[in-house]
Amino acid sequence: MRQLLPLIWRGCRIKTCCADSSNPVVDQLRISHEDYLDLVREIHKLPRQRETICLDCKTTFSYLTLDTYVKCPHCGRQTKTRSFGGYNEPQDVIEAVLAWLGDGPAFDELMRRRNEFFDRELLDESLDDDD
Numbered sequence: 001m002r003q004l005l006p007l008i009w010r011g012c013r014i015k016t017c018c019a020d021s022s023n024p025v026v027d028q029l030r031i032s033h034e035d036y037l038d039l040v041r042e043i044h045k046l047p048r049q050r051e052t053i054c055l056d057c058k059t060t061f062s063y064l065t066l067d068t069y070v071k072c073p074h075c076g077r078q079t080k081t082r083s084f085g086g087y088n089e090p091q092d093v094i095e096a097v098l099a100w101l102g103d104g105p106a107f108d109e110l111m112r113r114r115n116e117f118f119d120r121e122l123l124d125e126s127l128d129d130d131d
Helices: 033-045 090-101 105-130
Strands: 007-009 012-018 024-028 049-053 060-064 069-071 078-080
Touching: 033 090, 090 105
Parallel strands: none
Antiparallel strands: 007 012, 012 024, 049 060, 069 078
């Protein structure tokens, strides 16, 4: 079971607790409208993948932005890619949301709704293009 810690983002305090590993409960969320907009902008700017260069063998390779540690595919050197506790990153919010989503049937239902939403958006865009 993954331990969820309180998350603080620019004055926003999200306390989480787990009854079990698939069902975290967000019991408090306070965030100003401006901070909310800043957070959304930061998440939108966040790349899904990043590149790094191994300090040992100088191999360039890509890794997922949410990865905290990565291993060089050539020499196996492990590198830390994210900070711990120094400051909050948009990745922390994404991880909190992913933990909240859980897995199993509830997650499948949320993904079905997400796909329906994006399918409607694409349909609406194509209808607008026809005008």
